[in-house]
Amino acid sequence: MENSKELSAEWEEDLPVLGALKKNMPQQVPIEYFDTLPEIMLSKVLAQPIVEERKTVKVFFMGNWMRYATAAVFIGVVLVAAYFYTVNKNTSSFNHQYYSGIDITKILPTLPDNDLQIYLNSSTAIAGVENTISVSEEFEPEDINLTGFSDEDLLQYLSEQNKPIVKKSI
Amino acid sequence: MFIQDQAIVAGFKVSSTRELAYTSLVKKYQEKLYWHIRRMVVNHEDTNDVLQNTFIKVWKGLDNFREDSQLFTWLYRIATNECLSFLAQQKRKSSDSFEAIAEVYSNRVKSDPDFDANRLEWKLQLAIQHLPEKQKIVFNLRYYDEMSYQEMSKVLGTSEGALKASYHHAAKKIELFILNH
Numbered sequence: 001m002e003n004s005k006e007l008s009a010e011w012e013e014d015l016p017v018l019g020a021l022k023k024n025m026p027q028q029v030p031i032e033y034f035d036t037l038p039e040i041m042l043s044k045v046l047a048q049p050i051v052e053e054r055k056t057v058k059v060f061f062m063g064n065w066m067r068y069a070t071a072a073v074f075i076g077v078v079l080v081a082a083y084f085y086t087v088n089k090n091t092s093s094f095n096h097q098y099y100s101g102i103d104i105t106k107i108l109p110t111l112p113d114n115d116l117q118i119y120l121n122s123s124t125a126i127a128g129v130e131n132t133i134s135v136s137e138e139f140e141p142e143d144i145n146l147t148g149f150s151d152e153d154l155l156q157y158l159s160e161q162n163k164p165i166v167k168k169s170i
Numbered sequence: 171m172f173i174q175d176q177a178i179v180a181g182f183k184v185s186s187t188r189e190l191a192y193t194s195l196v197k198k199y200q201e202k203l204y205w206h207i208r209r210m211v212v213n214h215e216d217t218n219d220v221l222q223n224t225f226i227k228v229w230k231g232l233d234n235f236r237e238d239s240q241l242f243t244w245l246y247r248i249a250t251n252e253c254l255s256f257l258a259q260q261k262r263k264s265s266d267s268f269e270a271i272a273e274v275y276s277n278r279v280k281s282d283p284d285f286d287a288n289r290l291e292w293k294l295q296l297a298i299q300h301l302p303e304k305q306k307i308v309f310n311l312r313y314y315d316e317m318s319y320q321e322m323s324k325v326l327g328t329s330e331g332a333l334k335a336s337y338h339h340a341a342k343k344i345e346l347f348i349l350n351h
């Protein structure tokens with residue numbers, strides 16, 4: 001606490017109204033309040049539940065770099081395990097031997113035309129554009145203006161694409 | 171005659187003298203902290219609640235008190251934080267503007283059975299209620315508790331320069347209020 005005389009001088013100079021005031025608080029405190037408070041407080045704090053701090057026990061010392069290295073190794077192991085699991089799952093669930101032995105020419109006539117049409121309409125991405133009926137049906141080669149292309153370009157394009165339907169139109 | 175602060179802190183850390191040290195601490199600082207709180211929250215009931223919370227926190231925290239700071243600045247810091255938490259709760263309940271809240275606290279001052287509008291001491295109490303919270307605390311600590319700016323900066327965690335500016339600003343406002351009312 002600061003020297004009262006110094007403070008009084010400060011107020012008298014700068015703040016004359018405050019300097020002239022007595023510092024007593026005008027409010028009242030209930031009788032015997034300060035006589036009883038210490039006892040009340042003691043009984044209150046003793047009635048408080050004792051909360052013991054949880055101690056963290058270090059199993060072994062580990063520096064920061066060690067933690068990061070352990071985490072990196074763990075993540076690596078998980079990723080490699082996940083990769084091998086996925087690959088094995090895909091290969092084991094697909095029976096190559098069975099499907100390669102199927103003769104499509106025998107099975108196709110047994111399937112309803114409607115089912116085949118639905119399959120071809122909905123599976124362009126899997127079957128490829130060249131195998132999609134809707135594309136070959138709607139394809140009109142005469143709509144394409146070929147005047148800007150040389151014969152070599154066209155032959156190269158056709159040999160790359162290997163599309164029998166286009167070859168027929170040319 | 172009160173026990174020295176070092177003896178209180180040392181006594182608290184020994185289980186056989188813990189309660190005695192705590193009671194000594196309450197006896198020594200109860201009045202100073204009571205008035206510090208009451209200047210902020212105005213009525214006795216609220217002051218009593220805030221003061222009791224303060225002393226409960228002291229009981230819980232005195233074991234960890236580092237003696238590189240003074241006991242009374244640590245106690246004032248706890249009491250000030252408790253006051254500010256209490257006032258923040260009150261504000262949340264009312265959600266009024268600063269002027270409206272100042273008016274609420276001025277009315278609390280006026281509702282005291284001993285209130286006398288002609289007495290300068292009461293005018294000062296009204297003037298204090300028209301200060302923003304931080305200025306109110308700074309003014310009270312300097313004017314009533316006669317705390318140095320260095321000690322105040324430990325209590326409030328603010329630089330001494332900022333506290334000086336805050337105090338002079340507050341004191342000028344109070345002078346003006348008293349002269350105009």
